[in-house]
Amino acid sequence: MTRLIPHPVLSLSMVMLWLMLTRFSLGYLILGTALSLVAGRAYSALHPAKPRVRRWRVIPRLAATLFRDIVQSNINVARLLLTEGRGTRRSAFVQIPLKITDENALALLAIILTATPGTAWLEYVVETGTLTLHVFDAAQADHYRDVIGKIYEPMLMEIFE
Amino acid sequence: MNPLQAVPLAVAIPVAILVVLGSTLTLIGALGFARLSSFYDRLHAPTLATSWGTGGIIIASALMFSAIEGRAVIHEFVIGLCIIVTTPVTLMMLARASLHRDRAEGSADLPEAMRIRPDPPALD
Numbered sequence: 001m002t003r004l005i006p007h008p009v010l011s012l013s014m015v016m017l018w019l020m021l022t023r024f025s026l027g028y029l030i031l032g033t034a035l036s037l038v039a040g041r042a043y044s045a046l047h048p049a050k051p052r053v054r055r056w057r058v059i060p061r062l063a064a065t066l067f068r069d070i071v072q073s074n075i076n077v078a079r080l081l082l083t084e085g086r087g088t089r090r091s092a093f094v095q096i097p098l099k100i101t102d103e104n105a106l107a108l109l110a111i112i113l114t115a116t117p118g119t120a121w122l123e124y125v126v127e128t129g130t131l132t133l134h135v136f137d138a139a140q141a142d143h144y145r146d147v148i149g150k151i152y153e154p155m156l157m158e159i160f161e
Numbered sequence: 162m163n164p165l166q167a168v169p170l171a172v173a174i175p176v177a178i179l180v181v182l183g184s185t186l187t188l189i190g191a192l193g194f195a196r197l198s199s200f201y202d203r204l205h206a207p208t209l210a211t212s213w214g215t216g217g218i219i220i221a222s223a224l225m226f227s228a229i230e231g232r233a234v235i236h237e238f239v240i241g242l243c244i245i246v247t248t249p250v251t252l253m254m255l256a257r258a259s260l261h262r263d264r265a266e267g268s269a270d271l272p273e274a275m276r277i278r279p280d281p282p283a284l285d
Contacts, residue, residue, distance in 0.1 A: 017239055020235065020236045020239060021239060070212050070213065071213070074209060074213045077209055081189050081190070081209070084193065085196070091199070093275055095274070095275075110253065111245060111246065113249075114208065114211075114249040115211070115245055115248075116208075117205060117208040117209050117212055119205075120201070120208075120256060121249065121252065121253055121256065122201075122253075122260055123253075123260060134204060134256070136202065136205040
């Protein structure tokens, strides 16, 4: 079972994706299933760290927080861009020590920070666990430090570790 | 008959609002992209387009075609998913390439503490 379908969640979501993009029919179901099984095996050849989700309950809370933050920072960044040149906005580099080490949690954090306008992930040094961010508005640097350290990191730790 | 006339007003209004919101944010992002002067600042402008810019247009499209076809049309969200999952990859690649170049040149764009990267451990 594990050999045939090494990544059941991945393969299943690919079948769903395939069926969403095409019109549902038996032929497409078979073709999609075959493709997703091949893709699953190809993916396992990369030896990815298998995600182990420990607490699913935290995920809706994470999604809700993220949604609110994205709306908020869209407004902030749009305002800053429109007043660009007139205001006193400066950008800054922020270094944040991270406690999470799980690859999948880090990947999710990268998605969260990229999806939120105003923060850009520059680099993560594995040996020291330090994340370097570029923050569009330097006045918000401490805010982001707090949001990452006190809100997102504990949630990601709860989910993955 | 124009298929757009079949859309009830209760759907047309949110669709219009979302389309205008999404395209306005994308436009602001593009303007910022053109006006900002430093590379690191420019990394931020397009994220408006990839978050609510895309989001607004996708939700509007899903609402609109669900109303016209009378069934749930949700494959637009696949576009959103792909954008959310792939932008960090591109963004990180650009950012790290720029960091690498600035470090090699000892550029004044970087604060003192960031000019050197800790050496990765030697490979066996």
